Structures are given as structure tokens and as C-alpha cells.
Amino acid sequence: MLKFRTIALSISILSFGAGTALAQDLPFPFNLFSGASSQATRAQPASLPTDVAVNAPPTKTLVDYPTSAAAGSITVDTKSKFLYLSLGDGKALRYGVGVGRDGFGWTGHVHVARRAEWPDWTPPDAMLERRPDLPRYMPGGIGNPLGARALYLYNAKGDTGFRIHGTNEPDTIGQAVSSGCIRMLNVDVEDLYTRVKVGTQVNVI
Secondary structure, eight states, rough: OOOOOOOEEEEEESSSTTTOOOOEEEEEOOOOOSSSHHHHHOOOOOOOOHHHHTTOOOEEEEHHHEOOOTTTEEEEETTTEEEEEEEETTEEEEEEBBBTTTTTTOOOOEEEEEEEEEEOBBBOOOHHHHHTTSSSBHHHHHHHTTEEEEEEEEEEEEEEEEEEEEOOOOGGGTTTEEEEEEEEEEEHHHHHHHOOOOOOOEEEO
């Protein structure tokens, strides 16, 4: 059977901490880079077929986690590319994640201000001004760059533009590939979603 392959690319309009950041992950066929730079126009690696992506095994693991983080809080270790949900008593659930690529990483303390199942995606105005060829709206679904679930991260100034969200590209987990968003397997983000509430504290290190 013919298997379809997708390519995911990411873009960030502003970096975290310099006003409101607008980072979203974009699917093929959008070429988010322009100009003659060989670095910018370099071909992106192909992803796994959609049927493989959907059935990727979860990475969730119960681990020892001696930390002062309160039970129910999230820590994202961008260097090891793991997300930890603290359970208290020295234990945590650990999930593999994809993080921001070179030049798009960030750290800081944020919180979950909104949750969504199979979220829609609407490119911000600043992005549309730069790339008028992008869709004005993309409904939720397996092809949506936000995947099965999204946790919207805010700080004291408001929406950071960064999300913890799903992906149908399991080959990007454990890699620095996004424009700042924390991506998880759909099966993992669905599990995390059931355990996380609005107001959950998130520490990105």
C-alpha cells in the first residue's frame, strides 16, 4: 500500500522573553524559509509514514525523580529532551519530547493557561504578513501541526506563543527540531493531558 510521508517544519517570529513570542509548528508543504542561503533552503528529512506515526509506542516511563518540584508540576529538560510530570515522593512520569532547534531554544517558568483537544491552528497576523501564502486557518486533525492535544503556555506577560503539543512525526522526538514549542507523541500528550489542569506550573530548563 502506498504510504504517505510528511515533512514538518517550524517557525518562530519572536524569541521568548522579547515580547510575545509567536511559535507554531507547520506541516508540509509549506517552505518557511526564503532567500538564497543554503542553510535556509536545505532539504528537511522526511518523516515516518502516517500509519506508523499514529501507532508509535508511548515513551511514558515511571522514574525516580528526587526534586523539590511540587507534585503535579512539569519540568522540561531541554538538554536531555525529556518532560517530567512530578508525582511527589521522589517519583515522576517521564516522556520523550522534541525541543527548539539551535537559535530557538528557551528557558523559563510558565504555566498552563489553556488546554485543547485536537486544536485548530490560526497563524498570527505577524506570520501572515511575512508569509501570505500560508493558510489563514487549519482545523484540528492528524495533519494539524499541533497534533492531538495542546497545552498553551503563558507567563506574567501573557501568551508566550509556545505550546506543549502533539505531533504525528515520532522521528522528531528526542531531537531539537521545533521553533520553541515542546512536541510529544500524540499518545503521550493525550496521556499528559488527562493529568494536567489549567494553572499547572511548567519549568523549562
